[in-house]
Amino acid sequence: MPNMKIIFNEEFYDSSYASDSASVAGRMEAVMSEFSDTSKFQILPSPPAAKEDILRAHTERRYLEVKNDRPLYNMAMLAAGAAVKASEISFFSNEAVLACVRPPGHHAGADTGWGYCAFCNVSVALLKLKAVGLINNAVVVDFDAHTGDGTIDTLKSWPEAIVINPYADNNLDYIKLLEARMREINNVDIIAVSAGFDAYKYDVGKKLETFDFYQIGRILKNTSNRMGHQKRFAALEGGYYLADLGKNALAFCEGFM
Numbered sequence: 001m002p003n004m005k006i007i008f009n010e011e012f013y014d015s016s017y018a019s020d021s022a023s024v025a026g027r028m029e030a031v032m033s034e035f036s037d038t039s040k041f042q043i044l045p046s047p048p049a050a051k052e053d054i055l056r057a058h059t060e061r062r063y064l065e066v067k068n069d070r071p072l073y074n075m076a077m078l079a080a081g082a083a084v085k086a087s088e089i090s091f092f093s094n095e096a097v098l099a100c101v102r103p104p105g106h107h108a109g110a111d112t113g114w115g116y117c118a119f120c121n122v123s124v125a126l127l128k129l130k131a132v133g134l135i136n137n138a139v140v141v142d143f144d145a146h147t148g149d150g151t152i153d154t155l156k157s158w159p160e161a162i163v164i165n166p167y168a169d170n171n172l173d174y175i176k177l178l179e180a181r182m183r184e185i186n187n188v189d190i191i192a193v194s195a196g197f198d199a200y201k202y203d204v205g206k207k208l209e210t211f212d213f214y215q216i217g218r219i220l221k222n223t224s225n226r227m228g229h230q231k232r233f234a235a236l237e238g239g240y241y242l243a244d245l246g247k248n249a250l251a252f253c254e255g256f257m
């Protein structure tokens with residue numbers, strides 16, 4: 001079995017671009033330390049996104065607002081670029097890819113941003129695939145504890161893009177609900193994933209076990225298998241309980257790959 005590609009730039013280790021929960025020192029190290037097995041994972045860098053990529057998802061005003069904050073801007077362009085790279089490898093090579101990035105993206109709307117997010121990385125990637133004629137439709141599955149309002153906003157003029165933010169009171173119901181929602185998904189050109197790990201039992205969402213992240217990955221893989229292609233990519237969103245963040249990300253990838 002070929003190894004899973006993880007899109008990651010060394011710059012993401014730099015915690016000085018912001019002062020929030022996503023930018024804290026040690027957070028990316030917690031994740032990347034789990035991807036050191038080269039028989040399973042291949043780490044690939046990627047260039048920053050282009051301005052035109054950002055402007056498919058965001059207003060010029062929002063773009064300039066982020067650009068005014070240079071450290072944040074540089075990191076956000078790299079994060080969006082990594083999501084673009086993940087989506088393109090996934091599409092052309094027909095395989096599962098993870099963009100291990102910060103700042104996260106799913107709270108960045110067309111003209112807004114909050115919750116540590118600058119640009120909506122997943123939407124930037126999908127809208128580029130659509131703009132160059134590679135895809136007509138997509139599903140975004142967001143398993144972060146928080147609703148991906150930015151993803152919904154940035155994709156709102158594209159009715160063939162389905163955004164799923166499952167919500168359930170406990171982990172067993174959550175997995176059942178995700179399975180049910182994914183059974184309704186047929187013939188999408190690509191599966192995009194907002195991979196947030198803050199629904200973990202010791203994180204802010206206080207719900208999911210490590211094995212649940214494996215199951216989420218596996219459900220998405222099974223959906224791909226049913227549709228007859230392996231085009232699926234994920235981008236890191238939240239996840240703040242650093243002691244277990246890496247093992248949760250690893251569990252997801254082992255199900256997803």
Ligand SMILES: [Zn+2]
Nearest residue numbers: 144146198238
């Ligand atoms: Zn979150």
